[in-house]
Amino acid sequence: MNKVIKIFTGIISLFLICTTHLGAVEPPFLKFSNDEWVNKQLDSMTIDEKIAQLMMLTAYPTQNDASKNKVIEQIKKYKPGGVLVMQGGPVKTTSWINEFQENSKTPLLIAIDGEWGLSMRIDSTVEYPYAQAIGAIKYDAFVYQMGRDIGNQLKDMGIHMNFAPVADVNTNPENPVINFRSFGEDKKNVANKAWQVAKGMQDVGVIPVAKHFPGHGDTHHDSHKTLPVLTHSKERMDTLESFPFRYLAEMGISGIMSAHLDVPSLDDSGTPSSLSKKIITDYLKNEIGFSGFVVTDAINMQGVRTQSGNAELEALKAGNDLIEFVPDLNKAIESVKNGIVRGELSTAEIDEKCRKILALKRWVNLNEYQPTDIKYLRHRLHSPYFEMTSRQLVKGALTVLKNTDNILPVEHLDSFRIASISIGSDNITTFQRRLEKYTVVDHYFLPKDASEKDLSRLHVLMEDYNLVIAGIQGINVYPSRQYGTTEIQRRAVSELTRKNNSIAVFFGNAYAMKHFENIENVQGLILAYQNNELTQELAAQLVFGANQANGRLPVTVDSRFQLNDSIEVASNSTLSYTIPEEVGVNSGQLEKKIDSIALLGVEKEAYPGCQVLIAKDGKVIFHKCYGYQTYEKEQQVKKENLYDWASLTKVTGPLPALMKLVDKKEMNLDAPFSNYWADFDGSNKRNITVREVLAHQARLASWIPFWQMTLDKQKHLSSSVFKHTPSSEFNVRVSSNLYMNNHFRKIMYDTIRDSKLLPRSRYLYSGLSFYLYPDIISNITGESYEEYLKKNFYLPLGAYTITYNPYKYFPMEDIIPTEKDDFFRMGTIRGYVHDEGAAMMGGISGNAGLFGTTNDLAKLFQMYLQKGYFGGRRYISEKTVNEFIRIQYPNNSNRRGLGFDKPLTDNNKNSLKDAYPAIDASANSFGHSGFTGTFAWADPDNGLLYIFMSNRVHPTRENQKLYQLNIRTAMHQAIYDCLKDN
CATH class of the missing domain: 3.20.20.300 (Glycoside hydrolase, family 3, N-terminal domain)
Structure with missing residues (x-):
């Protein structure tokens, strides 16, 4: 019967097509x-x-x-x-x-x-x-x-x-x-x-x-x-x-x-x-x-x-x-x-x-x-709805003409050392800057009037890379003088793309490609047709798989590239960057709401500055910075700044590793925690399970102020525990000029082991177990905890700024300072973890210590939101992600998932001032907050990701205005309001 219906429908369609053209x-x-x-x-x-x-x-x-x-x-x-x-x-x-x-x-x-x-x-x-x-x-x-x-x-x-x-x-x-x-x-x-x-x-x-x-x-x-x-x-x-x-x-x-x-x-x-x-x-x-x-x-x-x-x-x-x-x-x-x-x-x-x-x-x-x-x-005339049409047209036009070994989209980011070259430009371009959104890329450019020496130098530099992404620019629209290209420009394309594993993006008239010898030898070739900021931006996103490609060559260039040539490339669920209208949100309304709340926080000194990122359905629709790094207003907040994530570390450091271990059946959530931390054998904690611990249902104490254990009778740091210069015995770096005795970590572990349990099983947020996960993960995997995370998550995600101890890898001016510590480390904390306990772990802990940019945090959380899949790669099974993000003990007034925070019970019945997070956040949503003023929340029911970054603890943790003004919750709810209004 269905077959008959299909045939009949086809006949009717054919009739309509024919009758449409019976008369003009x-x-x-x-x-x-x-x-x-x-x-x-x-x-x-x-x-x-x-x-x-x-x-x-x-x-x-x-x-x-x-x-x-x-x-x-x-x-x-x-x-x-x-x-x-x-x-x-x-x-x-x-x-x-x-x-x-x-x-x-x-x-x-x-x-x-x-x-x-x-x-x-x-x-x-x-x-x-x-x-x-x-x-x-x-x-x-x-x-x-x-x-x-x-x-x-x-x-x-x-x-x-x-x-x-x-x-x-x-x-x-x-x-x-x-x-x-x-x-x-x-x-x-x-x-x-x-x-x-x-x-x-x-x-x-x-x-x-x-x-x-x-x-x-x-x-x-x-x-x-x-x-x-x-x-x-x-x-x-x-x-x-x-x-x-x-x-x-x-x-x-x-x-x-x-x-x-x-x-x-x-x-x-x-x-x-x-x-x-x-x-x-x-x-x-x-x-x-x-x-x-x-x-x-x-x-x-x-x-x-x-x-x-x-x-x-x-x-x-x-x-x-x-x-x-x-x-x-x-x-x-x-x-x-x-x-x-x-x-x-x-x-x-x-x-x-x-x-x-x-x-x-x-x-x-x-x-x-x-x-x-x-x-x-x-x-x-500048309605974002007009821009949305333009964006869709540019994306639809991008034409892939070569894709050897499926180099496009670029995935397995940890396997590449990438250079970008703008051939025909006098400076670093929008195309190159957009590539940075996806992974670490070193940038170079070669002007149209470059010398032989410039080209030779570039050849030498490219030897250090195993992938070169070339943006070919400076091409005129009309054919005179070979479309305005120069011999050195054409040679650069021919030589650099032939000698290197390369992707070329041609920003110009399709016909001009006939003047570029050997361009067909690149592994990946994208024809972008024009050279403007929007085209450059979207072409860069295509390189990494944010957008699909199905454009078809509308002309014949030469024997290499002919009419209707096309290689379709699918998107791979990495983040794309666009405007709110593409997901049905009014950008003017959204910006007005977010600006007003963010700037209120700056004005009322809830924080010197902040950053807000919003993604919907895998599309970053809002990312904006406000204010300064400090109240001295010397450095404006920039998207490239790294923040101390504080307790967000719990769900971005040990948690992805633990999920992977559960996937591999190397960890059982319902097994005793002591199976993986032998020091709990024979203690009052020998029977608590991994599930109970991760759900904050294990009767563990909330926290232990380890640094106070080191004070002598005069309330000064004990010289037997801390020194201002490093040595073989004092080699745990706590801050720029403070080093801890490496034996004290054992005392910290013993203190956790010997700590009292609550008298009955109930929800109490505890960070104690998170001190132990780095060693547990290292013991199971046989690898350094931090290297394991970078190898299995951060670098493949392209989240190369996520790291412990960022002072080792990034300029200090790129790192947002936290508190002016006048009781322990005696100075402004910058590039070192704010949390005292994590600092005593050498900055590498499961409870705190991770730093990174807002954009890189978004990649990790978007992977969670997509149930373990991102950028063409599955990191964690969907089953495991679903298990970790669900409420574990709903009958015990415990809202928590495994590691993840969840909305308050009956949150949608609360007023905005009593809600956590937003009133409209779905029951399936999850996330976490950080003491330094950070927050990340994912809502799979709405495809929504919200990240708020601030250093509200600067200059002092006593500043509670972020909470008093309800900044994060109000902003989160404003996003939902914008979704509903559209």
């Missing part, structure tokens, strides 16, 4: 051809005004008021149909448009060349990918959305018409004018992509104009400078060059732009196509059946100027309805009027064309014209 769709504006407003306007116009309606002036808002006033003068005097706006800023351009409209008898059609959005002409606006990159995208949804976005942005500036999309099929790689502006060389792909963009604009009420009919894709000359000749047969023109325009006409596009081309197979008179009745009327309108309006390409271009200077008249005679970029409006109107007198053009034809222009104006609601609101214009 009428352009939407034509329904207003006989509208009352249109008729009224037409009836009120003189012949001069009707002719002027078919003309479009040009304005340059980058220029001064004198230029603007000249345009206004022409508008008042000649009453043209519209204005084409060129370069300018959004506010100034919109202000000019408002003034133009204010001075026009009939509302003006405002047009722009916005092939990749407003940014083609208007600065400080969202930049969408070039058409070549759009041509690489496999799926249509975001291409259509781009059209809608562009349309909405145009409307927000008072612009009604876009001279886009380019529908030329670029079959000539050396094309000097179309090239990257085309969606590619596959006519069907070009036609479809052009329609998706056009439909998006048209669906929001903006007029799309496809260009350059009958097809500019196989020209060797620029029609701005001369008249290109297309020598193809009529059959070729029918089946290739004009194919996208036929498709667009059939789908109901409103406008098509005529190109300035000499096409003998369509008109052998040598007349430019834009001035040819055979091409515009006979071919486009009659044979192809286009019923929309036709506008010329810029009529001032050298490829179209006539000897008699009457190009405007000839264009209208040919069948064009609108003339763009008219240099002399008075002369053009007179030329057309004289043509009417000579009988070359009738008033009825003028009326018909004018009616089309007025119908367009009616369709875009110019019958009810209102000035454009400039207030908050920049903010509206």
Whole structure:
């Protein structure tokens, strides 16, 4: 039965596809051809005004008021149909448009060349990918959305018409004018992509104009400078060059732009196509059946100027309805009027064309014209929803052309020593900085004008690495001078990628790759099409697997790289970095809420500074720093800073190792703890189980102030335990100038063993067992505890900053200071663990001691959130993670998991001030806090990860304002509120 249903569904789908193309769709504006407003306007116009309606002036808002006033003068005097706006800023351009409209008898059609959005002409606006990159995208949804976005942005500036999309099929790689502006060389792909963009604009009420009919894709000359000749047969023109325009006409596009081309197979008179009745009327309108309006390409271009200077008249005679970029409006109107007198053009034809222009104006609601609101214009034009579309387009375009041995995505990060090289750049790039998010990478760059000595030096340096990631940059969009590349740049790519295990990311026009010898020999090759910050950022994420790749090469480069070449690469569940809108959260709302709470804490001196990271569904959507490292405000908090994680160490140090040991059946949660810590044999702790200990249900004392055990009768540190200089006996470093007797650790262990148990089994948070786990883990694995963690977790995760005793590995200025200790270590604690007991373990303990960046903590916690899987590797089984994060003793008023903290019982019934963590945190959520002011919480039900980092103990632990102001809980709840609101 299911098979029959599938067959029937297929037949219906086929029928719908076929019937969709039985007849051409009428352009939407034509329904207003006989509208009352249109008729009224037409009836009120003189012949001069009707002719002027078919003309479009040009304005340059980058220029001064004198230029603007000249345009206004022409508008008042000649009453043209519209204005084409060129370069300018959004506010100034919109202000000019408002003034133009204010001075026009009939509302003006405002047009722009916005092939990749407003940014083609208007600065400080969202930049969408070039058409070549759009041509690489496999799926249509975001291409259509781009059209809608562009349309909405145009409307927000008072612009009604876009001279886009380019529908030329670029079959000539050396094309000097179309090239990257085309969606590619596959006519069907070009036609479809052009329609998706056009439909998006048209669906929001903006007029799309496809260009350059009958097809500019196989020209060797620029029609701005001369008249290109297309020598193809009529059959070729029918089946290739004009194919996208036929498709667009059939789908109901409103406008098509005529190109300035000499096409003998369509008109052998040598007349430019834009001035040819055979091409515009006979071919486009009659044979192809286009019923929309036709506008010329810029009529001032050298490829179209006539000897008699009457190009405007000839264009209208040919069948064009609108003339763009008219240099002399008075002369053009007179030329057309004289043509009417000579009988070359009738008033009825003028009326018909004018009616089309007025119908367009009616369709875009110019019958009810209102000035454009400039207030908050920049903010509206920079909506993060527009950025989200751009991000999706860039991701969808990225095309993998080589992936030998599945080098992409880069995994097993601990096996690589990685260098990045920017070839063709004068500095470290955004691409390289984004690579740092994933693992340790050493950066180099080689400018386009580098010397032989520079290249030789780079060769030597690369010998120290087993993976080189090269970003190839500095590539022009047009083909002259080998796309602006240099010999040293091309040689660098050839030599460095041939001699090294390498990945290359090509940030430029696809055609330019043909000039790079041996680039096909890299193990991994990503074509990124463009070179801007967003493309660099997303390409770096692709390298490590944050995003999938399914782009397809839209052109043929040479025999190495041909049309539709593509290698699909799946994402591997590593972290990606994006904007909140990608997961359905309003970024303005989220930022406002988090900023207000974080800055309140700074203002009230709950901490000198803090850091907040939020990830949703594996995507980091918020990571921001506030304040300074200290109240002296000498160093701002930076994302690269390392924090003392305090008790977060419990769930990031011993806990992942213990989970792995449980996985390997080398530890049994229900076995006596004494099985793994023999010192408990014969003690009052011999029968407590590992589960009880990890769930804080083992009757253990909460803590022991070990340092106070070392005080002499004068309350000074005993000289038998501590010295200010190291020796073979005093070699446990506690701080920068304090060393402990290495025998005292045994006393600490004995004290834990001999400590009293609570009288009955109940929940009491205890850190005592965590002092013992490093030795337990080392004993079971036969490896150093810290090395075991780094080898099995931190380095494979790319979390290379997670470490004990960071003073050994990182500059002190990168490490956030904690307390000014005036009772034990007598100085500001920086780079050394804050917790006194962990310090007496040499900084390496299970209860405290780990340091790291916020980003690296996020990797470890995201691995937990993904139930033990991250970056293409399984670290812990899902079963084990689930066991550790569930409440172990729910019937004993104990909320704890194994090691992990859990929400308060009935937390969702609490008020915000009594909740822990947020009220809306799910019962399945888990995390931990740290005494120094740190906090990490993961919610698998919502895919949410929240990390808060601060040094609230600076300069003193007595500062309780972090808790009094309820900063962490309030911020956590604010995130859930943002999720609910969207």
